[in-house]
Amino acid sequence: MLRKIEDWVNERWPLPDVVHLALDEEIIGGARIAYTLGSAVLIVFTLQALSGIVQLFFYVPTTDHAYDSISYLRTKVPFGWLAHCLHYWGAQVMVILVLLHITRVFLWGAYKKPRELTWLAGVTLLLITMGFSFTGSPLHWDQRGFWIGEVSTSVAATVPLVGDFIKHLMRGGEEMGQLTLSRLFVMHTAVLPVTLIALFGIHIIAMRRFGSVGPWDEKRRLQKGLFWPDQTFKDTLVGTTIVVALIALAVFLPPRYTGPADPLDISYIPKPEWNFLFLYESLKYFHGRLEPVGTVGVPTVLILILVLLPFIDRNSERNPLKRPVAVTGALILAGIIVAMSIKGYLSPGFAQPPVSPKPAASQERSVPRGYGMNMPFTGISEASPAPPESAARTSSPPSAETNPQDATDKGLPGQAAIIIGGAERGDPLFQKNCSPCHGPSGRSVLPNPGSAEGKVPSLNPIDRDNYSPDAHVFAEKIDRYIQHGSVPAGSHPVITMPAFGDTNTLTQPEIANIEAYILRLNGVDRGQVIHPGIEPQRFFLLVVVSFGLVALLLAGLWNKRQSRTG
């Protein structure tokens, strides 16, 4: 039956040829771990495609909800955290693997005739990978991604003559905004994937045409291996190791929340992704009229070197020890890039304190995201099945519409309460706005004569009435104080809590960040996963145990076979 189906298909479609193209290749010198890098890139790309598609079911590319949709995916969708964090780490690892692959190909001299086209397609694939990296981070529309987008599109504007046009094209207008996000989104999820797959086709067909280049040593070339299954086995081993490592990264080092994009937060010092750090650093050396040398010249020269390499270096020698000029040149170039990346990494960035005070609060401040205006919920109602306690205390006035002033003593939670802020971003904001009264880390509080308590309430630990192990509930409780301020009980309290939200002293993203920080002071993670599917750490354990069992099983099988043949 199976045979019949196979024949039927074969008559109409060249299945054997395709299988042959995919699998049948003699590996000169035998299969090697060093040759697994290309397959590893393909495996990680597949993982990126799958985790990306999962994210597309939940993500929306709109400036007002992109950030919240990712927060929702990460905390409330079973295994949404896995899809998102794998995608994040997969992106980093994919860049590393592409670079390792290109290094391996260079050392083996595999770019030389007749493999120039394989190399050129590969260089283009490297650029596409960088393009993915470039268009990916702003999609989150968080503080980090927004500023990466802002600065890198500004870099494009320094291109002589056509710079403004390019920037306009990338942003879809003058300012970073909805059209920018839409453009980056379409590039990241439609244009680049299709281009990558097309070029991958060219790359792999060109590669199979002449096979892998094999060892340069003539004696070792006498050995023969097969792509299927010898090399494929090693590819699978390496691929599996990478998948397990990525899961470990996703579980133990999930990307941090940096709070929603906030163009008004000038304390944020943006830095590019690590793989663009060398370019970022190189910009520092060119000023004024020379600026385009850094922004355009350096990347253009690097790309030209890669593109022209097989045409400049036409010597057929492949042993790296006998190619001193090429190898030394590459080492120097790589050394410069690595050194500049490290320098860029170490240069003050995220951790630097605010450079200048924020502009005075005014009603005119607005944030494109839609959080700039303080919009406390009117007539809120708690989603609680049993109203008597929680709802009655925190809930709304009889009719919020007719009687807005009567909104209990503290008013209702604002927009910030539903945003998952970044505790790291909240830290400096807290030190600046809250610690004067609540003390650094919310601990050493000022005396407050005239108040019933006699001192400003401690936030670390916070009083039990305002605490909740549920991050969302906790945030809502403290949000009401930060939005609307508070007058402590007592005859004439000297210090009262200002209404940071109502007066627009702080933007909603800033308040969300401060809340995340206060939650962390009290041991609650604002980004706690509510519906994990399986708890991340337990999931990792499951993965390790599964692969451990399979390894044992395979070892047993191997031994049995060996003893039978031996």
Place this chain on the structure above:
Amino acid sequence: MLDEEGDMNEDSPDKGSEQEAATRRWFLKVAIGVMAFLNGLLLGIPFINALISSPAKKKPQWSNAGEMNSLPEGQPIQVKFGARTEDAYHYENVLYSVWVIKHSADKVTVFSPICPHLGCHYLWNQEIERFTCPCHASVFSLDGKVLYGPAPRPLDSLPYKIADGALFVRYERFKVGVPEQISV
């Protein structure tokens, strides 16, 4: 990577017979299949799970519709109250309106403001002490019964709770135009 001597491969032709190579390759194919399958399983199940899971069933939302004291007794009154609706990552504030008739300090009737005929908003006519719908002239008594007109069922009453002197209402919508009360 440069060390050609430290090669990982075991394919030297003098190492074993054809038979041995065949066995080894059979094993490699099995190992590839098993590992690939396990990778697919460990990632495929979570990813599919993310897609087939439906968001946690929404708990009934009780909204504070005001103080009991402010309601007149025996007299229908239109009460408006705000509530926050949650749809995945969209939070919206909406204003609901219901008809409330207070019978005693702990007993009320709450009617949905929507006429069960075709979804119009009916009104209270003080003169005849009836609810009347302006669209198709259905008339309902104070307890919601259909007295006249095309309405297929009585007015829809909504669940309520009274706690700490405040009225809590769970707002719901029902299918119109059918004799049964079907929640939508």
